[in-house]
Amino acid sequence: MTSPEVSSVPVEAVPGEFDQTERVAADAPRVILLDVREDDEWDLGHAPGAIHIPMVDVPARVDELDYDAQLYVVCRQGGRSFEVVKYLTYIGYEAINVSGGMVAWQRAGRPLVADGDHQAKIY
Template identity: 45%
Template sequence: MTEISLDNFATAHATGAAQVVDVREPAEYVAGHVPGAASIPMGQLPDRLAEIDRSKPVFVVCQAGGRSAAMTDALLHHGFDAHSVAGGTAAWTKAGRPVESGTPKGR
């Protein structure tokens, strides 16, 4: 598993280079998520791989880092350039980074 620091992720996110996949459950996502993150809950990820752009790095986020680490390993196994975001959404929020709320688009 590859893990990216919150600061390095924030830099990638700010430059628009971040393809973010939030693997938390829908209610968690709705309550608050990294802006622009796609909601693909952990249990659905294997069936929704086609929704992720293989030509770009994928930054996987959950609440604290456990689920994102497991799903990063799965994405790496499928040939994605995937990175688990250290500390997850909790660390992102605690650092005062912007958060969006609301229902995921398209689902």
């Protein structure tokens, strides 16, 4: 999905390090990967260091996001994250949609982790 009002990047353009607590360098913004998939999708596998807030919960939990962070939003294939980026942009955040979502993430060989004793996978 593309739109002039929504910034999107391919998974290869997403930085590989996500720091949830502090900036990597003093002058660099925090990088946040916000995963907006449902709990069962997250449980199957997700990017290491990502923050999980299901799409439906984003408006109620938006204060958990750092307004000054470099914010990338991902879902399974890009539709939900596209809508969340539109919302976040509307309320003043500078958010970027991750095109192709976690399916593209896995296909690109980006790292995945899962909670529990099963192998992480998206599809």
